[in-house]
Amino acid sequence: MRIRASELEGxxxxxxxxAELDLEKLRGKIVLLDFWTFCCINCLHVLDELRPLEAQYKxxxxxxxxxxxxxxxxxxxxxxxxxxxxxxxQHPVLDDPELITWQAYSARAWPTLVVVDPEGYxxxxxxxxxxxxxxxxxxxxxxxxxxxxxxxxRGDGPYVAPExxxxxxxxxxxxxxxxxxxxxxxxxxxxxxxxxxxxxxxxISTIGxxxxxxxxxxxxxxxxxxxxxxxxxxxxxxxxxGYDVVVADSVNHRLxxxxxxxxxxxxxxxxxxxxxxxxxxxxxxDDGASTSTSHLGTAPLEVALSSPWDVAYSAALNTVVxxxxxxxxxxxxxxxxxxxxxxxxxxxxxxxxxxxxxxWFAQSSGVSEDAQGNIWVADSETxxxxxxxxxxxxxxxxxxxxxxxxxxxxxxxxxxGQARLQHPLGVxxxxxxxxxxxxxxxxxxxxxxxxxxxxxxxxxxxxxxSDVLLDETGEVPLLIVVEANKHQLIxxxxxxxxxxxxxxxxxxxxxKTPVAPGELALTIRFSAPTGQKLDDRWGDPTQLKVSATxxxxxxxxxxxxxxxxxxxxxxxxxxxxxxHFTARAAACDGPEDANGEIPDHAACHLYQQDxxxxxxLSADGATELALDLRGMx
Numbered sequence: 001m002r003i004r005a006s007e008l009e010g011x012x013x014x015x016x017x018x019a020e021l022d023l024e025k026l027r028g029k030i031v032l033l034d035f036w037t038f039c040c041i042n043c044l045h046v047l048d049e050l051r052p053l054e055a056q057y058k059x060x061x062x063x064x065x066x067x068x069x070x071x072x073x074x075x076x077x078x079x080x081x082x083x084x085x086x087x088x089x090q091h092p093v094l095d096d097p098e099l100i101t102w103q104a105y106s107a108r109a110w111p112t113l114v115v116v117d118p119e120g121y122x123x124x125x126x127x128x129x130x131x132x133x134x135x136x137x138x139x140x141x142x143x144x145x146x147x148x149x150x151x152x153x154r155g156d157g158p159y160v161a162p163e164x165x166x167x168x169x170x171x172x173x174x175x176x177x178x179x180x181x182x183x184x185x186x187x188x189x190x191x192x193x194x195x196x197x198x199x200x201x202x203x204i205s206t207i208g209x210x211x212x213x214x215x216x217x218x219x220x221x222x223x224x225x226x227x228x229x230x231x232x233x234x235x236x237x238x239x240x241x242g243y244d245v246v247v248a249d250s251v252n253h254r255l256x257x258x259x260x261x262x263x264x265x266x267x268x269x270x271x272x273x274x275x276x277x278x279x280x281x282x283x284x285x286d287d288g289a290s291t292s293t294s295h296l297g298t299a300p301l302e303v304a305l306s307s308p309w310d311v312a313y314s315a316a317l318n319t320v321v322x323x324x325x326x327x328x329x330x331x332x333x334x335x336x337x338x339x340x341x342x343x344x345x346x347x348x349x350x351x352x353x354x355x356x357x358x359x360w361f362a363q364s365s366g367v368s369e370d371a372q373g374n375i376w377v378a379d380s381e382t383x384x385x386x387x388x389x390x391x392x393x394x395x396x397x398x399x400x401x402x403x404x405x406x407x408x409x410x411x412x413x414x415x416x417g418q419a420r421l422q423h424p425l426g427v428x429x430x431x432x433x434x435x436x437x438x439x440x441x442x443x444x445x446x447x448x449x450x451x452x453x454x455x456x457x458x459x460x461x462x463x464x465x466s467d468v469l470l471d472e473t474g475e476v477p478l479l480i481v482v483e484a485n486k487h488q489l490i491x492x493x494x495x496x497x498x499x500x501x502x503x504x505x506x507x508x509x510x511x512k513t514p515v516a517p518g519e520l521a522l523t524i525r526f527s528a529p530t531g532q533k534l535d536d537r538w539g540d541p542t543q544l545k546v547s548a549t550x551x552x553x554x555x556x557x558x559x560x561x562x563x564x565x566x567x568x569x570x571x572x573x574x575x576x577x578x579x580h581f582t583a584r585a586a587a588c589d590g591p592e593d594a595n596g597e598i599p600d601h602a603a604c605h606l607y608q609q610d611x612x613x614x615x616x617l618s619a620d621g622a623t624e625l626a627l628d629l630r631g632m633x
Contacts, residue, residue, distance in 0.1 A: 005031075005116040006104035008064065010096040011077065014084050017160030021064070021092055023120055028153030029062045030142050031116040032135070035107045037070045038083035039381065039423050039441070041307055041325045041363045042129045043111040045274065047087055048251060049132040054091060057139055059154045063091040068102040070110065070508050071409060071423055073441035079464070082485050086171045086189055088212075091159050103511060108627060109611045118146045118153070125628045128609030133589075134529030134630065141530070168203055169194065169487045174310060174426070174467045175480060176230035176245065178260065181473060184245065185482070185489065186227040193227060193247065193258065198473065200480070200489040207263050214252045214272065219263025225251035229310030229367075231320050233335060241335045243268070246320050248308040255300075255308060255322070255333060269300035269333050269340055270308075275326065294342040294357065300333065303340045309365045310426075316373025316390065323364040323377065330364060330377065330388060343375075344388045344398050348545065348582055349610045351382040351405050359398035361386065362406055366427040366438065366467070376401075376435050378424040383409040385427065385437055385448055401435075401448055402455060405549060406612050407578065410505035411442045412455075419455035420505045421446065426467035426482070436479065438465040445481060447498060456498035462486075512614040514621035517572035522546070522557075524564040524583040526607065526629040532587040535604055541586040546579070553577040553615075564629070574617065581611045583629050 007023055023031070034050065036043035054063055065084075069075045074083075075097040084093055096102055105114050106125075113131060115124035115138065124138060146152035170189030178184055178195070182204060187194045192208030206219065213223035229248035238244045243257030243266060254270030296303050306326025314321045319332040321343065329345030344356035345364075352360035364386075366378030375388040384403025390396055402419050410420030426438030430447075436458065437446040444460040445468055463485035471478045471491065479492045524544060528534055535541045540562035548554040557568030564583055588604040609629055615621075 002121045005114075005120050005122050006101070008033075008066070008094055009100045009104070010066070010094045011098075012095050014081060014093040014095065015089065015160060015162065016092045016158055019158065019160075021094075021158055023116070025158070026062055026064075026116075027120060028118050028151065029157065030057070030060055030118060030139060030146075030152075032061060032063045033066055033101075033105065033114040033116065034063055035066045035068055035102060035105070035110065035112040035114070037068060037074055037110050038080065038087070039071055039074060039363075040110045041381075044087060045129045045307070045326065046111045046113070046131075047089060049129060050135075051090075053132065053135055053139065057143075058157065060143055060152060061139060062157045062159075065089060065091060065093040066096050066101050066105075067093055068096045068099050068107065068110070070407075071441050072506060073422060073443075079485070082171075082464075085162065086484075090161070091157075099510065108613060109609055115142075117142055118151045124630075126630050127611075127628055128607060130605055130607050131529075131630065133532070133605060137530040167487050168201075169489075171484050171487065172466070172482050172489065173226075173228040173484065174230050174248075175469050175482050175489060176232055177469065177471070177473075178232070183480070183489070184230055186230055186247070188226050188228060188484075189487075191224045191226060193224070193230075196489065200491065205263070207258060207265065214249075214254070216256075216266050217264070219265070222256075222263075222265035224249050224256070227256075229308065229312070229323065231311040231313045233313060233320075234315075237318075237335060241268075243335075246311050246313075246333070246335070248311045248322065250307050250309055250325075253305045253307065253326070255305070255311070255320075257335075267301060268335065269303060269338070270305040271302055273304045275304035275306035275324075296340040296342065298338045298340075300338040300340055305331070309363075310367050310378075312367045312369055312375075314369050314373065314375065316369065321367050321369070321375055323367045325363045325365050325380075328361040328363060330361070330367070330375065344396060349381065349406070350580065351379070351384055351400060351403055353386075353398050353400055356388065356396035356398055361398075365425045368427045368429045368435070370429040370433060370435075376427050376429060378427040378437060379403065380423045380425055380440070382406055383421040383423055385421070385424070385435065401450070401453075404505075405578075406580075407508040407614075408505065409441075409508075411439075411444070411501055411503040412505055413446075413457055413500045413502060414455060416448065416453040416455055418505070419448075426465065428468045428470055430470055431472075431477075436468045436470070438468045438481065440464050440466060440484075444501075445479060445492070457501045458495060458498055459492050460499070460501070510614055512576060512616040513625070514618040515570060515615045515625065516619060516621040516623050517570050517617050519623065520557075520568045520570055521624045522566050522568055522581070523624070523626045524581070524629050525626060526564055526583070526585045528585075528587040529630070531589060532605065533590050535586045535588045543582075543584045545582040548580060549578045550574065553579070570615075570617065572617065576614070576616045579611075579613045579615055579625075581613070581627065582608070583611075583627075584608045585629060 215223040362381035422441035
């Protein structure tokens with residue numbers, strides 16, 4: 001049955017020169033609806049996956065970003081406009097703060113892609129990232145079909161580029177103090193690094209050409225792609241390895257090394273291929289962990305990374321610790337040996353404490369070491385402050401200091417168990433052992449005291465602070481804050497009496513799905529793209545993990561196992577909650593050999609998506625739930 005696409009409704013449009021769009025104006029084009037939210041690293045990955053397709057098929061394909069916010073701050077139209085500029089989005093964007101179009105297309109996860117053919121019918125519904133290869137085969141099929149029918153119209157799309165703005169800094173990400181009293185800033189929006197004078201406004205030098213790309217070499221020719229975190233190596237180690245600073249080059253999925261004396265840039269880790277699939281067979285273990293061990297080898301340029309967002313040198317580990325936002329893990333890199341290791345996190349997205357190899361993170365974006373060698377983590381998507389602890393016997397564990405879960409946030413001080421943040425990106429340990437947090441979407445700097453487990457507010461009214469640093473170069477200690485959406489760095493005094501703020505706790509507001517207590521049949525639909533085949537060489541290549549908040553909601557059906565369908569049993573005693581699903585499927589290009597089998601050299605792809613489905617228990621609720629990992633109409 002052919003399903004007609006629903007109309008595009010929302011508060012307004014960006015990147016259209018003020019014009020309002022609807023499906024009738026887009027008739028004759030292949031329309032790709034990208035349901036996204038600007039906090040989501042997977043959504044940012046999809047933006048980059050789609051750029052080559054948009055360029056290749058610019059006369060027939062129109063991408064429409066449907067921005068359906070997760071966090072309260074993302075519903076602010078000014079913040080959305082800044083995000084569209086920050087991420088260089090070159091297609092129309094529909095502002096959908098009330099999730100009207102989200103609901104009309106039954107979107108349940110960020111990101112979700114929906115393909116609409118030139119006649120206005122839905123032909124594909126895709127969740128998660130990694131769908132570029134499938135779209136590369138689907139789009140030519142639609143072009144051929146609709147050219148033959150006379151329903152395809154070639155020509156320019158409705159995108160209108162905004163007027164460019166000139167600035168010294170553009171959406172800066174992180175800041176690093178240098179030995180001479182200056183500061184190195186990741187000038188993220190200009191794809192370069194900038195050395196600033198002690199006044200935080202005078203530009204001393206720039207490293208990188210300012211062209212988005214990837215190139216090693218001198219300061220004038222090197223290229224970055226949205227650099228973020230910066231870590232200074234100890235002098236003896238820097239002399240041994242030949243560079244001083246490690247740079248998290250986020251969109252290039254690499255670590256870069258900078259020699260301060262010359263401005264020379266080299267790649268020190270990362271193959272440049274986004275880490276979606278472990279080396280070896282395209283499958284995962286039944287416990288949800290990868291097939292690889294935590295030690296990923298000593299050939300750092302062959303290791304795949306995924307959106308490294310922050311880096312910090314650990315004196316306890318003698319390595320550079322990495323907030324690997326794209327895989328929801330903490331890695332480290334040893335400049336002396338080249339070894340890359342997974343320190344904590346099994347790659348599943350959420351908030352789960354415990355042994356390091358079983359813990360869940362969610363888009364970790366800031367790291368800092370304390371005097372005891374613990375690593376404090378700004379875990380942005382759970383609006384949490386986490387800590388990785390290293391015991392004398394070698395055991396590594398993860399604890400949560402502030403935070404409740406993927407959909408819980410707010411602005412609340414007081415006892416850490418009740419305190420709330422909103423998508424923090426930066427963290428710094430203060431001399432007294434307390435932790436300063438760049439509470440990005442609350443526009444604030446917060447403080448957590450591990451001794452008292454109390455949370456206070458040090459500053460507010462900031463424009464998306466992305467990093468925070470203690471500055472002790474003057475007579476009194478100050479905080480340096482990277483104010484990303486004002487494109488500047490500022491100094492703030494440490495207040496003698498911190499603020500006590502309580503604007504309440506909140507949850508992401510999405511429609512609740514009515515479900516009946518008792519048995520619920522869950523199905524995750526997946527169809528391999530044309531030219532790919534499920535990789536069953538080592539058994540079932542699919543996996544489904546199920547859990548619930550609160551856990552008492554699930555009487556049966558939780559846990560991880562192969563297959564994409566399961567029968568759950570829901571408790572009648574729990575009125576509402578959230579069902580958490582993680583689905584994975586591995587498919588490879590092929591078959592290519594004479595026996596119709598996938599050859600060993602075939603390129604393989606891992607499709608994965610996490611869902612958090614709010615449910616309301618009702619006697620007349622649904623007894624079946626179907627979600628699309630990759631559904632074709």
